[in-house]
Amino acid sequence: MTTKIIVFEKPKLKDPIFIEGLPGVGNVGRVAAGYLVEELKAKKFAELISSHFMPIAVIPRGSQVEMIKAEFFYWKAKNKNQNDLIIMIGDSQSADPEGHYEIVEEVLRFLKQLGVKEIFALGGLNIGIPTERPKVVGAVNDVSLEKKYQKYNIVFDTSQRVGSIVGAAGLFVALAKYYDIPATCLLGETSGMPFLPDPKSAEAVLKVLSDILNLKIDTTKLEKRIKEMKEFMRRVEAMQSQLLRSHLPPTEKKEELSYIG
Amino acid sequence: MTTKIIVFEKPKLKDPIFIEGLPGVGNVGRVAAGYLVEELKAKKFAELISSHFMPIAVIPRGSQVEMIKAEFFYWKAKNKNQNDLIIMIGDSQSADPEGHYEIVEEVLRFLKQLGVKEIFALGGLNIGIPTERPKVVGAVNDVSLEKKYQKYNIVFDTSQRVGSIVGAAGLFVALAKYYDIPATCLLGETSGMPFLPDPKSAEAVLKVLSDILNLKIDTTKLEKRIKEMKEFMRRVEAMQSQLLRSHLPPTEKKEELSYIG
Amino acid sequence: MTTKIIVFEKPKLKDPIFIEGLPGVGNVGRVAAGYLVEELKAKKFAELISSHFMPIAVIPRGSQVEMIKAEFFYWKAKNKNQNDLIIMIGDSQSADPEGHYEIVEEVLRFLKQLGVKEIFALGGLNIGIPTERPKVVGAVNDVSLEKKYQKYNIVFDTSQRVGSIVGAAGLFVALAKYYDIPATCLLGETSGMPFLPDPKSAEAVLKVLSDILNLKIDTTKLEKRIKEMKEFMRRVEAMQSQLLRSHLPPTEKKEELSYIG
């Protein structure tokens, strides 16, 4: 079956910007994008399922079974200085190496159809130690983006801090170049503790992103929301953590600043 | 070669209901569905072979070699309150993660052609300890099914007892939603002892299922039949057990109620 | 690239019989079929390469690099009681489970085009202990074949001795049924010592096969030939042995009579 996107509604969007938040280190990207969906009351319009996810059905509540999936939401700009948004959040990344490429490319084709003009891929950057004031590290697929976003609170000495980005977030940005879509990866520093979503890191990423997109996001409920989603997050973390163990290059572990996006 | 369904006969069926029983924990689903085929004298009409099964030919008796396969049987309703049935039993689940998706989707396409109106996927639920009176736990792909079947002896607080369902049974139910087929997973509690088919759990599942379908199934021969099938079941268990070891997410093992459907 | 058959010559053959000898336990099938090619001076007419073989180029002699491949030879009948033959020998079986299905099916399609009327798949049967007089155990894809060949020196209580056949030999016989080609697996008993081709077992298989096909094969040179091919056989064994380790179901090892065809 490979990878399928099932579209429930075809929204009319003007020059939309795409935001990606799949599970990863500290679940930074997933938490930040999921909170954005809730705060903006973004509307779900499509789902992605893939044989590259684990062959598992999940039962998030009651007796209802669900596929492991990613979900697409849209939000229409309220003010002139804002853009229409498409936000993707997901239960899991690919369970096998090749699947990352397939899923990311399938989404990029979908985004091209939807007229997406720019991409932000959100993730966490494992710095190994707890930090009170996590920085946001940026990686771009075109050098002009670094200039465009230099006034925001983003650290761009990325190569020295991050050798490589494993998984979807990095591939989204790197592969988007071949689709002529400017893309930026925003990585929140996190201690990389397993099974612990990092709200501080997600907040840091959200602040930079909402600055760029002229959104007013009240992040005070973030920690509360994560607690509410505790059981669900635990399962997502468990799945993600298992995927990492089977994927993560052993040699990468030797690097001081290893990273899963 | 991927997955192929070879059809020997095209039965004319009216609004058939599909019952799935592949090997799994305690072989509950396989035993229950296989017993149903025998008791109803259901007629074989198709086979499924797949390169996602292990590359092994089996010799169940004499000198005759057989592919690892799943088999489809049909049964025509005898009374007005019954439905025509299609029953699938199999030697094995997919040997690789992606294959589960492919096999389940190939079967769902086949069922759609056959006009299937509802699906029951049978399986076992590992509760870790022996139980004299195994309960039947239900999972559904639409909340209305829980109401429809609440008068039967099914436990529906599934999310708390079962975080996720690994393998074909869960995928059948979750994926059937995208094919607009209502589907229910019936999981018999079992101690999950390896190499031991659990007749008590299979009986519990059969009782619920025959109640729903208005079938009169004499389950007294169930234990005897399992003994007769001893050598065959041992091989199926050996294959299944091996698949589980290679597939089962390590983190799932930490959960108190892990499950393979 | 998956699997490709490259045809150098299109031989005109009348009702040819196909003989398969890929590496396996004791290399019985590979040795027997290879000796047949040499003794009959059969002519090579096609090669099979596949991305399911290991990604290795071999240098059998001098400086010349070769793909890992299987080779097809034909031989035209000299007498009226003989049949035209197609013989396949190979360096390796598939390196991954799915590949066995693909390679075997690709070959069966090719054989159907060539008008093949019957198949003999040769292999070894690991009985765990050395034997002076190895028997030949038969497995068939149609019960009529057991009757047809009962006068030859073949043991047909196969199910009790062999639970399942791993790899190409078993799949050839089982899958050929779906192509309407009668097929018989001839398995020579062998002690299954690794890295040691078993000439006695290969001889036993060759004797049964040449009886059936009315061929006069002088098997006295068999042991000598194996010694000449020593270095090549050692490499084939090394590759095969490695494949087995990664493929062999752990549970099968517990069976007293495990088998790789």
Next chain:
Amino acid sequence: MTTKIIVFEKPKLKDPIFIEGLPGVGNVGRVAAGYLVEELKAKKFAELISSHFMPIAVIPRGSQVEMIKAEFFYWKAKNKNQNDLIIMIGDSQSADPEGHYEIVEEVLRFLKQLGVKEIFALGGLNIGIPTERPKVVGAVNDVSLEKKYQKYNIVFDTSQRVGSIVGAAGLFVALAKYYDIPATCLLGETSGMPFLPDPKSAEAVLKVLSDILNLKIDTTKLEKRIKEMKEFMRRVEAMQSQLLRSHLPPTEKKEELSYIG
């Protein structure tokens, strides 16, 4: 997504010769081909990306993210006794066994379109001990090539020294035969120390190659260049080393002269 070649420019080349240098033991091929690109100031005209590479985006410098990829460069002959060249260097080999076949075949199809007349695949040959004067060992896809290049400083008793060549370099040479392209593998002896590119071995290979191609390559800067590329090489080595661990046939390790091309 499998494997894609993205072409930026269609150079007009006359009977070009193709030189391949992917990472491998001692990174001999990658270093030699990369140095050739720099010294000749060859021009990049195409990139290859593949889902068979690891699902990792790399950040070689600044904040700019790149796909793991191979790059194609061309160089036009300056003198009559030279040939137009196409040089391929890459970050990685395939991360899974099947991918080697696919990537190599995709490139061979591309080379056929570009009219390539001959292939040189560069690599290292692990001899297990340090050597001051590494020899260059040759392997060919047609015996006539051994005669053609016997006057150069190449050792051709390859079969005794190298049983098999794992990975792209060997497959390029062996598979090129089916595309009617003469191909030679040039393997520099190296001690096979992990994480250490071997400049002496790369120099030996470069000397033989530039002799054959009538190029004047100043190899004195080779060691200096490797030091400049230190961080990048370390990452390439880390990725390659990890791939080797997961791919290398365990049995091959027993051979005295094992090799990764």
